[in-house]
Amino acid sequence: MIDEDVPIGEDELQAYVDERLEGRRRAAVEAHLGRHPEQRDRIAAERRHRAALRGQLQTKAAEPIPARLRIANIQAARRQKAARRGALAAAGVALFLVGAMAGWVAKEEAPSFALSSAPPATVAKGATAAFRTFVVEVAHPVEVGAAQEEHLLQWLSKRLGRKLAAPDLTAFGFRLIGGRLLPAGSGAAAQLMYEDGTGRRLTLYVRATEGTETAFRFRKDGDAATFAWIDQGFGFAVTAVASRDELLPIAEAVYEGLTPKG
Amino acid sequence: MVDPPSLLEPLIPSLRRYAYALVREHAAADDLVQDTLERALSRWSSRRPDGDLRAWLFAILRNLHVGRHRQARRRGQAVAIDDAEPADPTADPGAMLEAHDVLAAVDQLPEEQKSLLLLVGVEDFSYDEAARILGLPVGTVMSRLSRARRRLRSILEKGPALLRRVK
Numbered sequence: 001m002i003d004e005d006v007p008i009g010e011d012e013l014q015a016y017v018d019e020r021l022e023g024r025r026r027a028a029v030e031a032h033l034g035r036h037p038e039q040r041d042r043i044a045a046e047r048r049h050r051a052a053l054r055g056q057l058q059t060k061a062a063e064p065i066p067a068r069l070r071i072a073n074i075q076a077a078r079r080q081k082a083a084r085r086g087a088l089a090a091a092g093v094a095l096f097l098v099g100a101m102a103g104w105v106a107k108e109e110a111p112s113f114a115l116s117s118a119p120p121a122t123v124a125k126g127a128t129a130a131f132r133t134f135v136v137e138v139a140h141p142v143e144v145g146a147a148q149e150e151h152l153l154q155w156l157s158k159r160l161g162r163k164l165a166a167p168d169l170t171a172f173g174f175r176l177i178g179g180r181l182l183p184a185g186s187g188a189a190a191q192l193m194y195e196d197g198t199g200r201r202l203t204l205y206v207r208a209t210e211g212t213e214t215a216f217r218f219r220k221d222g223d224a225a226t227f228a229w230i231d232q233g234f235g236f237a238v239t240a241v242a243s244r245d246e247l248l249p250i251a252e253a254v255y256e257g258l259t260p261k262g
Numbered sequence: 263m264v265d266p267p268s269l270l271e272p273l274i275p276s277l278r279r280y281a282y283a284l285v286r287e288h289a290a291a292d293d294l295v296q297d298t299l300e301r302a303l304s305r306w307s308s309r310r311p312d313g314d315l316r317a318w319l320f321a322i323l324r325n326l327h328v329g330r331h332r333q334a335r336r337r338g339q340a341v342a343i344d345d346a347e348p349a350d351p352t353a354d355p356g357a358m359l360e361a362h363d364v365l366a367a368v369d370q371l372p373e374e375q376k377s378l379l380l381l382v383g384v385e386d387f388s389y390d391e392a393a394r395i396l397g398l399p400v401g402t403v404m405s406r407l408s409r410a411r412r413r414l415r416s417i418l419e420k421g422p423a424l425l426r427r428v429k
Contacts, residue, residue: 011404017411018382046411049418050383052364057384061279066292069274071267074299223289241289243296 008032017046119209120217123235124228127205128221130191131239135201142178152179156190167257172250174202202240209235227251283380284327298323321395367417375410
């Protein structure tokens with residue numbers, strides 16, 4: 001028997017929507033809704049919306065956890081970051097000492113690591129624009145595919161006026177899919193594109209530019225992250241939809257891969 | 263003491279789901295989860311050992327999101343180029359339309375109402391826990407939940423009506 005005199009609260013209706021009522025209270029709410037069709041329709045709609053929302057989001061929770069969110073990887077990155085902070089502090093001291101000495105010893109020749117801020121930003125901007133244009137390309141992401149890697153690199157090297165190698169990024173899950181030639185100011189730029197197993201893409205962008213040498217510069221433009229630097233008259237940029245910490249080791253590997261050994 | 267990975271990893275799928283429902287962009291949602299986990303690890307020793315780990319993580323994520331949202335509003339929002347909803351081929355078209363409508367409609371709610379519907383309706387937090395995550399008294403949570411559902415219903419009822427007219 002259901003007691004019709006017990007009033008029903010809105011909080012109980014909400015608990016009913018959330019499937020959190022049991023036994024007598026649930027029966028009382030159902031009886032109440034039976035007597036009030038307009039409330040019954042509202043609560044039925046709210047229950048339907050709740051179920052639909054759960055259904056829509058179900059696939060998201062069923063996805064495998066991406067590598068970058070595995071706790072072990074986050075802990076390793078934290079340790080690395082701490083170590084790098086230490087190294088950077090040491091490097092800062094060294095730079096200061098070298099700079100002080102250079103300034104004291106030879107005034108006429110500027111030290112080669114003098115940091116001018118404009119060129120890397122220009123390179124990063126060009127790289128980001130090219131990234132946005134071609135990374136979303138499904139049919140023609142590259143002009144020349146990785147199957148003709150040798151031809152691709154010869155061609156790009158000739159047009160750039162610099163020997164270009166394609167750094168090996170398989171350690172990060174990225175493999176070369178090809179490249180293309182792009183206009184850049186009065187000259188040319190080369191874009192090499194990489195892709196990982198999930199279809200995520202990364203580009204390496206190279207163009208001739210002024211300046212001799214700079215440190216890595218980080219730039220985030222929307223979701224596209226870029227590390228850019230200048231080395232011996234060329235600007236380099238590594239761009240991907242990634243976090244700074246994720247992209248830095250890749251940029252370091254690219255830098256290593258491009259620097260002629262010996 | 264149990265180590266962080268075995269405690270945290272089982273919670274990642276639901277954190278990703280909440281983050282995605284909040285930001286509606288897969289990579290940005292994972293950034294948010296990653297920042298949440300980093301913050302949780304950096305404050306691991308300061309968490310209350312008797313407190314609920316899951317509620318603590320959701321509160322961190324939500325606070326990060328709210329802080330960022332404020333920044334993004336000042337700077338202007340980035341729009342995802344390629345962020346299609348994953349379609350479920352087994353669902354019938356009518357149900358899918360409504361399912362899609364609900365997520366899109368939830369998106370139109372103020373953040374607090376959106377979070378409330380997600381924490382209670384999807385993540386199955388108790389009303390007490392949801393209140394603590396959002397920093398609200400429990401009584402307020404109940405009345406806001408009711409208001410949020412009412413508002414969601416009115417958004418959805420306007421939507422399909424418009425579709426029918428167009429058809």
